[in-house]
Amino acid sequence: MFEIMVNGTARRVDVEADTPLLWVLRDTLGMTGTKYGCGVAQCGACTVLIDGQATRSCQVPVESVGTAQVTTIEAIGADPVGGRVVAAWVKNEVPQCGYCQSGQVMAATALLKATPSPSAEDIASAMTNLCRCGTYNAIAAALADAQSAG
Numbered sequence: 275m276f277e278i279m280v281n282g283t284a285r286r287v288d289v290e291a292d293t294p295l296l297w298v299l300r301d302t303l304g305m306t307g308t309k310y311g312c313g314v315a316q317c318g319a320c321t322v323l324i325d326g327q328a329t330r331s332c333q334v335p336v337e338s339v340g341t342a343q344v345t346t347i348e349a350i351g352a353d354p355v356g357g358r359v360v361a362a363w364v365k366n367e368v369p370q371c372g373y374c375q376s377g378q379v380m381a382a383t384a385l386l387k388a389t390p391s392p393s394a395e396d397i398a399s400a401m402t403n404l405c406r407c408g409t410y411n412a413i414a415a416a417l418a419d420a421q422s423a424g
Contacts, residue, residue, distance in 0.1 A: 275287070275288050276289065276291075276336050276337065276339070278295075278298070278336065278339045278342075278344060279341065279342070279343050279344060280299070280303065280305070280344045280345075280346065281344070281345060281346060281348060281349035282343070282349070285303060287302050287303070287336065288302075289302055289336055291335060291336065291337035292335045292336075292337065293335065293336050294331065294332050294333065294334060294335065294336070295322070295331040295332075295334040295335070295336055295339060295344070296308060296310060296320045296331040296332045296334075298336050299322070299331065299344075299346060305346055305348055307346055307347035307348050307376050308320055308321075308322055308331060308346050308347060308376060308377075309373055309374070309376060309377065310332065311332075311373075311374070311377075311404075312332070313332050314332070314333070315330035315332055315333040316404070317374070317377075317403065317404045318330060318374065318377040318378070318381060318402060318403025318404060319373060319374050319376070319377045319403070319404075320332040320377060321376075321377035321378075321380040321381050321403060322344055322345060322346050322347075322380055323343075323344070323345040323346075323350075323380055323383065323384055324339065324342050324343070324344055324345075325342045325343055326343075326345075326384060326387055326388070327384060328380055328381045328383075328384035328385070328400070345380075346380075347376035347379060347380060350379060350380065350383055353383065353387075355383050355386050355387045355420075355424065356379070356383040358386075358420045358423045358424060359379050359382045359383045359386065359416070359417075359420045360379060361420070361423070362416040362417070362419035362420035362423065363375065363378075363379060363416050365416070365419060366412050366415045366416040366419060367412065368409050368412040368413055368416050369409065370407035370409055371406070371407050373406070374403055374404060374405045374406070374407075377403045378401070378403050378405065378413055381400060381401055381402070381403050382400075382401065382413070382416070382417050382420065384400070385397065385400040385401065385417075386417075386420060386421060386424065390421070390424055391421065392421070397414070397417060401413065401417070
């Protein structure tokens with residue numbers, strides 16, 4: 275049994291210690307906004323924030339979360355920066371299939387919270403999630419809008 279903080283609420287989960295956080299969120303807690311993509315932390319569909327850091331949840335064992343604050347896409351709109359990112363995503367009509375977009379939004383939010391005026395290098399370093407639909411230009415435009423709205 276583990277107690278983890280998810281979106282500001284303590285949640286008790288009865289899972290094995292090595293269960294990936296992704297499956298705890300999706301299967302145990304029913305929070306399906308965080309997506310499974312590759313299972314090896316390469317694609318970024320499973321990105322959540324752990325203490326504000328964009329983290330690929332498919333490779334995080336629940337036992338390692340401890341007292342850290344986990345933020346998922348379900349709560350990102352309540353964060354001032356996250357709300358700006360979501361609004362910019364909508365304004366720029368970023369999603370096509372939408373599958374990767376929760377992870378993209380989480381990565382963009384973490385970037386703008388850590389670096390309110392990121393350089394091109396900062397953006398390239400932080401925005402490494404894959405998008406099969408190729409919405410990278412729309413993502414860049416939305417990121418610029420979210421940055422300027424701050």
